[in-house]
Amino acid sequence: MTRRTAFFFDELCFWHSAGMHALTLPVGGWVQPPAAAGFAESPETKRRLKNLLDVSGLSQSLLQQSAPAADEADLLRVHPQAYLQRFKALSDAGGGELGPQAPVGPGSYEIAKRSAGLAIAAVDAVLRGEADNAYSLSRPPGHHCLADQAMGFCFLANIPIAIEAAKARHGLGKVAVIDWDVHHGNGTQSIYETRSDVLTISLHQEHCYPPGYSGAEDCGQAAGEGFNLNIPLPAGSGHDAYLQAMRQIVLPALERFAPELIVVACGYDANAVDPLARMLLHSDSFRAMTALLREAAERHCAGRLVLVHEGGYSEAYVPFCGLAAIEELVGVRTAVQDPMLGFIQSQQPGAAHGRFLAEYVEALAGRLR
Ligand code: ZN
DSSP: OOOOEEEEOOGGGGGOOOOTTSOSSOOBTTBOOOOSOOOSSOHHHHHHHHHHHHHHTGGGGEEEEOOOOOOHHHHHTTSOHHHHHHHHHHHHTTOEEEETTEEEOTTHHHHHHHHHHHHHHHHHHHHTTSOSEEEEOOSSOOTTOBTTBOBTTBOSOHHHHHHHHHHHHHOOOOEEEEEOSSSOOHHHHHHHTTOSSEEEEEEEETTTTTTTOOOTTOOOOGGGTTSEEEEEEOTTOBHHHHHHHIIIIIHHHHHHHOOSEEEEEEOOTTBTTOTTOOOBBOHHHHHHHHHHHHHHHHHHHTTOEEEEEOOOOOTTTHHHHHHHHHHHHHTOOOSOOOTTHHHHHHTSOOHHHHHHHHHHHHHHHHHHO
16 A cells, blocks of 8 residues: 655755865874865765655655745744854854854755754644655754754754644644664754653664763653653664664554654664764665554554654665665655665674674663563
C-alpha cells in the first residue's frame, strides 16, 4: 500500500552560507587548510538527495511543496527575543560566529526561518490529514540549538518550533521525538528536559558531539524525569546494534508513552562513510529504522510520522540513505541500487565486537526500563 507523503523543501535553504572562515578542522600550525569547500555542513548533501528523488522518479509520488518562513510568534514560543535579535543582527551584518561551530552568513536569519517553516508545515500537513506522513528537507539543521544558544551548525530549534506551533494551533498533546542523528540531540533535550508532554530519545555516538558528551546519566528533570532518554552507542556500532536499540529501548518507550505524533530528528551521519562520526550504518539501516517508527506510528497515532532533516556530511552517500527512508515513508521501491550497500554490509562489526555491542545495548535497555 502506498501512502501520501508530503515533502517540503525550498531552494533558499540551499543558499545558507556557513562561511569559509569556520572550517571543520582547526587549520594553521601543521594543518594545511583545505581547498575552497572545507566546511562539512554543505548544501550539497541535501541538494543531491533532492536530485536523487527527482532522477529516481520518487518525486512523482510525493506531495512536494515549499512553505512560508516561521513567523515571530512561532520563534518566540521557543527562543527568547534577545537571542533572535542577536542572530538577525549578525546575519544582517554579513555573518560571523553566533555560537560554537555555528557560523552564519549573510541572510542566514531569513533562511533559518524558512528551514523552521518547512518543519512547521510538515507537521501541519500530517495533523490536518493532508498527508499520511511527511519529510522536511530543512537546512540549516536544528537539533543542537538551545533556546538561547546556537551551536553545531544549528541556529533555530526547528523541531521544537514545529511542535510548539502545532500545540498552539491544533491543541496537540503528547509528542515523541526520536533523534537518530549520530550526534546528541542536546538542543531538543535542553528545551524539553523539564516537560512530560514531549518524550525525547537520542541515539548517538558516545562522546562525539557536544565534545565528550555521553548522556547516559541524563533522563529529564523535575516533571520531565523519565521523559528524556539517551542511548549513547560506542563508536563502531552498526546496523544490528541500532536495530536492537530501536527494538529494545525506543519501541517499548513509545509503547509506554503513547504519543499523538512521532517526529524524527533525521540525520544520516551514522552512516559508515560520514566524515564527522564513526558508525557503520547503510541505507537499509535508515530504511529499517523508518519502517519500525512507521509501524509504531500506525499503532499509536494513526500513522502520524514526520521526519525533519538534520546532519549527514557525505555528499556521495547521504542521498542513498535519504532515498531509502523516503521510499519507506511512501511504501514504494524505485529502481535505484545503493552502490555502497554491499561494501558497508561487509564492514559490519565482527563476531566479538558484535557480541560486545549486543550485551552493551541489552544492559542499557535494562537501565532505561
Ligand atoms: Zn549530526
